[in-house]
Amino acid sequence: MASIEGGDGGGGHKKGPGVKKAKKLSTRVDMTPMVDLGFLLITFFIFTATLSTPSTLDLNMPKDTNKDEEQTKAKQSGALTIMLGKNNNVYYYEGELAPDGANFKQTTFKGIRDIIINKKKSVIASYTGNAACEDKARKAGKTDIKYECADEDFVVVIKPTEEATYKNTVDILDEMAINNVKRFAMVKIADSERELISATEGGPAPATTPAP
């Protein structure tokens, strides 16, 4: 095997017979520090890699209008009003708010889904036919006419209070997407509703008061 003799091997300056052969140095290099560094860099790049690309949630708002014919009509029977309070509290009522606030109820973000689903079911169950909508669906080439129109009267009105956070707002909009609510609106909260919420939040909440 060809090899290059190291010039400065032990006793390299002595020449002639009896010269000690230059010690063969190992060509192996200790790779441990290099590998250490390599893995350090790998860890760094793995951690800094942007893995989660953000997505976007569409939001379409209606045009502001005072003209009566342009305003969206909603039937009281199919309306569900959801109000967002502070500390992730959710309040809701079906139809119109009773003057004494009897149908004003409190729930959480976990509970609101069932309420939306149940309300939607009851609206679909009480569907008796809507000629205008069915005609429109037929013209649009929809196959399942009843599916397209049965929840036509179902409207969710979202009323966030000043105490609600942006997360609450997005969560409730998300709930609309999750439960396939086709018609929903974001509306400014009324004073009567705000009073009911502050009364609930100010006093002990009925659901959390322990029994004496």
Add this chain to the structure above:
Amino acid sequence: MPSVKLARKSTDTDMTPFVDIAFLLLSFFIMATKFKPPEPVKVETPNSVSSEKLKTENSVLITIDNESKVYVSFGGKTDADKAKITGIITALNSSRNLGLTPQEIANFSSTPIIGVPFAGLKDLLSRPLQEREKIKQPGIPVLDTLNNELIWWIGEAKKAFGGTKLIYLVKGDNVSKYPAFEAVINSLRKNEEFKYFLITGQEGAPAGSELDVMRKSNR
């Protein structure tokens, strides 16, 4: 006496393939990594089930931070876009009498995010870039309906981008309060813009929900 000698095997293992793989991975990650652009304002967005991807071309990004302060920034990489962005500030300079110098106007397109009222804009733009990136800004006033300056920003952006359709991105922090978001939406509506994109993280549709069923049946 004959004795059985066990061959002493070296405990050294050949690390070469291991190192090869390590460096292969390293080069992969170096090449595949796209660094996050530095965020002047830290925002933690909520999650949504939406699966639409974020588009940033010709966009106006409205950021709401955790103190409900509102910032605006304009997206554009090409020189033509930069010229349009400069057009926004030139128009605002004359319509709102900001009294900006040409240098301050030129500084505008390199400012990552704007979160000052018009009164403080001159001071912000006169600073060097490094300060502009780091300085804590008070936020654009939006809550007062009579003095909602975001309306002006969006109005001028619309004019400057002319025919191009602008995308309105709203990036809100989890804990920001609703009134700030409402004010942002209202200032967009005042400008006859009714379609927005809320930037969110991603999460799956809850199992068994209507959306989940719909997505599965489409597949």
